[in-house]
Amino acid sequence: MHFRITGLPAEPFAELFTLSDEALWERRAMRVTADRAHAYPCRVSLTDAEPGQSLILLNYEHQPANSPFRSTYAIYIREGEQQFDRMDDVPDQLRRRLLSVRGFDVQGMLRDADVAQGTALEPVIDRLFADEQIAYLHIHMAKPGCYAARVDRA
Structure with a gap:
């Protein structure tokens, strides 16, 4: 099954850098500098910051559904x-x-979820999208638990 992975759009965050x-801090955000490789994942480009690069750490509502699964976390x-x-x-x-990997229906209710190494992501996407009730997937970094990206059927 074909799928589409998207990071977050950059435009809503542009003002933060000014x-x-x-x-x-008043917006529950802060400037940070990457101090090691592969530890600061940008949710826009889905690339990792290199040591010395500046990022903004902020709280983001990645699951705005009007359901018990509405959720925010640091990105x-x-x-x-x-x-x-x-x-x-x-x-x-x-x-x-x-x-x-978490599968949600159109009402934002969690229907199924799984954990996988990123090298084995496609079979999990296929399995979850085999359920026609699942409208979209959210990928989270399993260890820190933070939102990473969205997956839709293509």
């Missing part, structure tokens, strides 16, 4: 990134991590 540290974003939006292509950022 704010002072105090103004960021990193990097300035100047383009939104990842590809069919049948799993970015390296996801390939190198243990992932939690």
Whole structure:
């Protein structure tokens, strides 16, 4: 089955990079600097920041459904990134991590979930989308538990 993975759009976050540290803090956000490789995943480009690169850490509502599964969590974003939006292509950022994949119906109710290494993501996507009631998937980094990307049928 064909699928489409998307990162977050960059535009809603653009203003954050112009704010002072105090103004960021008022929005439950902060500027951070990557201090090691593969530890600061940008949710826009679905790439990892290199050591020394600056990011914004913020709380983001990744599951805005009007259901008990409505959810927010911390994410990193990097300035100047383009939104990842590809069919049948799993970015390296996801390939190198243990992932939690969650399938939701159109009402935002969790229907099924699984955990897989990123190198084995496609069979999990296929299995979850075999349930016609599942409208979309959310991928989370399993260890820290934070939202990573959305998957839709293509």
